[in-house]
Amino acid sequence: MIRAVKGTHDLLGTALAYHRTVVEATRRWAEAAGAEEIATPIFEHTEVFERGVGQTTDIVQKEMFSFTDRGGRSLTLRPEGTAGVVRAYLEHGMKVWPQPVRLWYAGPMFRAERPQKGRQRQFHQTGYEVIGAAEPEVDAEAVALSWRILESLGLRGLTLKLGSVGDPADRERYNAYLRERLEPHAERLSEDSRRRLQTNPMRILDSKAPPDRELLTELRVRPMLDFLGDAARQHFEAVQARLRALGVPFEVDPAIVRGLDYYVRSSWEIHHDRLGAQSALGGGGRYDGLSELLGGPPAPGVGWALGVERVALAMQAEGLSPVPAPGLDLYVVPLEPELVPRALEAAAAFWPELRAQYALKARKPGKGLQEAEKKGARYAALLGPDEAAAGKLTVKDLKTGEQRTLSPEEVKEWIRGGTA
RNA sequence: GUGAGCGUAGCUCAGCUGGUUAGAGCACCGGUCUGUGGAACCGGGGGUCGUGGGUUCAAGUCCCAUCGCUCACCCCA
Known part of the structure; x- marks a missing residue:
């Protein structure tokens, strides 16, 4: 039997309902903040990630799904979303849009890691990017947005860890310090x-x-944090002040580093207390140099991503239910074999106002109602010789037991009135 | 890439110290039931016991290998 590739999963049923719940929450809040949706390709030229994410990162060094296409180009399945979004910002000249540009996205990401709880080779993220603004307000805006999305899903066991990785010059000084400090003990590392x-x-x-x-x-x-320059320090303090004003609880984590080289200044992660080893639900940071790494003009930016599967795991750990997928409105049951085609016609006539399905075999009324119930329909419609002759359907509300014999138009009215 | 645990029906599992044709519940299909459901009862389909090899008179059960899954390391969403 052919199975799904290691670390990939078919998404259906409850899992998909959680997935949609997380994506729709992101959509709602991101659009509330004025963001526009963007969908970038799931593969890019490999250099987008090599230059953007960084040559020295684990992601680039050992986790990318890269391949050579027929023209000899090196392409890579995106391991994260930000580099592609910034590439699109540059490619479409978004710098001439009113700044800053706010974008949100949702989609699959790919990393060639050994799967475990909360870690898959194809996983899904939702993300939010604010490009073209360096002010601490947008850092706080982004953090607050992701925090509130998670809160809106009902999650309680959340911890926001906020840090700063400084400006490039600060990092150089810090790296020099680390080398000097650690090199004499290198053999112990x-x-x-x-x-x-x-x-x-x-x-x-x-x-x-x-x-x-x-x-x-x-x-x-x-x-x-001890090595932050004045500019980065002031920025960090301003972000904290804005977050306090917005009522977003956070703890300063001096050790927060992030696995992507493009981050500068603000850097944060949101963790959940009942997830096991992979406890980060999301993370983000500021990436002022990324545009230039990709060959563009300076364009400061800040953004985050949430791991959809991890958020779903956290919701399950807290006993939170997803928004269920809508079920069938109506199930049409032919009572005689020769009425099966009429059942199809009856159901098809309700599309798309009603979700209507029909039985492919004649059923006795009792069986038909039972089957409608199993299909998850709210109403069952019996189509027997009498109804066929009159051009009507006998429709029963499976919850209340109320039953009426109606024309298709009347059926629509009754059901739409009842579900409104 | 490293380590550990686990692989019996679509799902959840039983199968004792190796011993007839491998079972249950749920789910699915049909019937009891020729115009009104959620129940009950009866019946049916569905398994190369992950795969390959070995030990044995005999392997789902013991041994080895291999594949897969899971969790953890590593790192991250």
Whole structure:
């Protein structure tokens, strides 16, 4: 049997209902904030991510699904959404739109990791980007929006961790400090971290390897926050002040680093307390240099992404139900075999005002009602010789038991009136 | 990529220390039931026991390998 590829899943039933609930919540709140939806391709030229996300990141080094197309171009299934959105911003000259431009999106992302709870190879994110503004207000706006989306879904066990990774110059000073501090003890670091010492020392802070953690504690390595320049520090404080004013609870996490190189200044994650190892529901940050990394003019930006599957897991852990998919309005039951075609015609005549389906085999009335119930229909319509002759249907409300024999037009009126 | 746990019907599982033709519940199909449902009862379809090899008179059960799933490491949404 051919099965879905490792780390991918068919989405249906309850899982899809959770999925839609998260996407629709994002749509509602993002559009409330004035954002326009964008759908970028799920694959891009590999360099979009190599240059955008960063050569030294785990995502680029070991998690991308890349392939060569027939023309010899290197393409990559998007591992995240922001780089593609900024590429689109540049490609469509959105810098001439009224600034800043607010965009939101939802769609699949791909990372070649070993699957586990809350981690799949194809997963889904919703995201929000504000491009063309450097003010701390938009950082706070973005954080507050993602926080409120999660709250609106009913989630309680949320923690917002806010940090700052500073400006590039601050990071250079910090990286120099880290190298100087850690290099004498390099042999005690994990293999990955020894490599990071050369390529990107800050990423060592992200390591959870016990030897790395011990060494960092023992050396009393100072956090990035101590190295913020004046501009970044003022920005960070302003963001905190705006968040307090908006009533968004957060804790400052001096160690927050983020796995994507394009982040500067604000950087945050939202965690849930009952998710297991992969506890981040979402994260984001400011990426003022990204446009230039992609070959564009300076264009400051800030944004976030939520992991749809993880939010769904968190909702389930808290016993929260998704918005259910709408069921059938009407199930048409032919009472005689020769009336099956008439049942199709009757059901088809209700589309699309009513969700109507019909039985392919003649049923006795009792069986027909039972079947309608199993199909999840609110109403059953019996079509027997009498109804056929009169051009009517005997329609029964399966909840109340109320029954009427009506013309198709009257059926529409009754049901639409009843469900309005 | 590393480690651990688990693979019996569409789903949830039973199958004792290896011993007839591998079972149950749910679901599905049909009947009891020729114009009114949610019940009950009866019947039916559906399994190469993940796969391959080995031990044995005999393997769903023991051993090895392999594949898959899950969780964890790593990292992140």
